[in-house]
Amino acid sequence: MGELYDRLSAIEKKIGEFAKVVDIPVKEQLIARLESRMAEGDFWNDAARAQVQVNELKAIKGIVEPWRTLATAARDARELGEMAESENDAPSLSDLHVEHGRLCEAYDQLELTLALSGRYDRADVYLSIKPGAGGTESCDWGEMLFRMYSAFCQKRGWTFDVLDMLPGEVAGLKSCSIRITGENVYGYLKAEMGTHRLVRISPFDSNARRQTSFTAIEVTPVMADVGEVKLDEKELRIDTYRASGAGGQHVNKTDSAVRVTHVPTGLFVACQAERSQVQNKATAMSMLVAKLQQAKESERLDELKDLKGERGTIAWGHQIRSYVMMPYQMVKDLRTGHTTSRIQDVLDGDVQPFLDAYLRWVLAGRPDRKAQTDD
Numbered sequence: 370m371g372e373l374y375d376r377l378s379a380i381e382k383k384i385g386e387f388a389k390v391v392d393i394p395v396k397e398q399l400i401a402r403l404e405s406r407m408a409e410g411d412f413w414n415d416a417a418r419a420q421v422q423v424n425e426l427k428a429i430k431g432i433v434e435p436w437r438t439l440a441t442a443a444r445d446a447r448e449l450g451e452m453a454e455s456e457n458d459a460p461s462l463s464d465l466h467v468e469h470g471r472l473c474e475a476y477d478q479l480e481l482t483l484a485l486s487g488r489y490d491r492a493d494v495y496l497s498i499k500p501g502a503g504g505t506e507s508c509d510w511g512e513m514l515f516r517m518y519s520a521f522c523q524k525r526g527w528t529f530d531v532l533d534m535l536p537g538e539v540a541g542l543k544s545c546s547i548r549i550t551g552e553n554v555y556g557y558l559k560a561e562m563g564t565h566r567l568v569r570i571s572p573f574d575s576n577a578r579r580q581t582s583f584t585a586i587e588v589t590p591v592m593a594d595v596g597e598v599k600l601d602e603k604e605l606r607i608d609t610y611r612a613s614g615a616g617g618q619h620v621n622k623t624d625s626a627v628r629v630t631h632v633p634t635g636l637f638v639a640c641q642a643e644r645s646q647v648q649n650k651a652t653a654m655s656m657l658v659a660k661l662q663q664a665k666e667s668e669r670l671d672e673l674k675d676l677k678g679e680r681g682t683i684a685w686g687h688q689i690r691s692y693v694m695m696p697y698q699m700v701k702d703l704r705t706g707h708t709t710s711r712i713q714d715v716l717d718g719d720v721q722p723f724l725d726a727y728l729r730w731v732l733a734g735r736p737d738r739k740a741q742t743d744d
Contacts (some may be wrong), residue, residue, distance in 0.1 A: 380469065384443050385650045470507065496547045501584060513541075530547065533638075566695065626641035639653060689704055700715045705729075
């Protein structure tokens with residue numbers, strides 16, 4: 370029993386340390402203040418601000434309430450262990466071994482919940498796919514990533530709406546913008562921000578040579594509260610063009626698609642998902658404001674290269690994850706070190722293990738990326 374008791378005490382101690390790290394008492398006070406504010410009669414007068422506070426309350430409760438439950442369960446298990454030992458109660462001791470495993474799993478999940486408690490982690494996202502160095506190969510790789518994220522969102526039960534897509538000249542796609550809607554979408558998909566590298570035998574090379582392709586993924590939260598970002602029409606270039614996607618005769622006969630460029634930063638967005646130019650412009654403007662706000666809050670608006678986050682240049686040496694199909698099969702995240710040989714499963718949407726590994730890596734303090742190697 371000594372070893373089991375030590376293990377139960379250890380998990381209880383970890384749960385106690387967790388409370389200190391996240392400052393549970395302060396969070397409980399904040400819950401009380403938010404609930405008091407929500408009870409006021411004018412709370413919903415500003416619907417956007419009210420929704421932000423509702424989401425904030427949900428996020429805080431998502432940490433505090435599971436912690437309370439887990440702390441109680443750990444204390445009860447330790448006390449039961451003491452009783453079982455004194456009474457030499459073998460069945461109870463056996464049950465406690467199982468309970469210890471359950472507590473450890475619950476604690477791991479609680480840590481992931483903490484990693485999903487950022488300001489925008491509950492937000493929906495705009496996800497952009499931008500092939501880089503590699504020509505047709507990269508365009509095809511971009512389409513493979515599009516299918517991967519589409520399959521992943523279907524597994525998660527998230528909504529996957531294409532806002533704009535420009536097909537490649539030979540195959541794949543040149544660019545694509547998607548809105549993804551669901552629970553904790555940004556919290557998870559922020560892990561995908563960066564350059565993704567593919568190594569394979571080229572299906573477009575008659576000599577069957579090995580090729581390396583790069584595609585960048587950009588992830589921006591859909592923001593209800595856009596802070597102080599103001600758009601000056603003089604700083605915008607708005608272009609319209611004929612939509613190339615689905616939509617019947619309407620998109621084929623009118624210049625309904627819209628592309629908006631923020632000239633000072635070079636940031637641009639495009640939308641052709643709606644039926645009218647006005648609707649597409651409204652969606653594009655919303656996307657642009659979200660990107661500018663994301664940059665502003667990161668204090669990197671004046672350094673556009675850093676705006677790309679982990680992405681950097683869309684080429685060799687800046688990738689966050691490698692997908693190797695030849696001469697061996699492997700997917701490796703270069704930040705976290707998480708690796709699998711089941712590359713087809715990943716391309717079929719089995720992305721969750723990489724997202725969880727990223728969240729744990731962030732919680733551990735984000736070790737230096739340079740320490741990782743690309744095998």
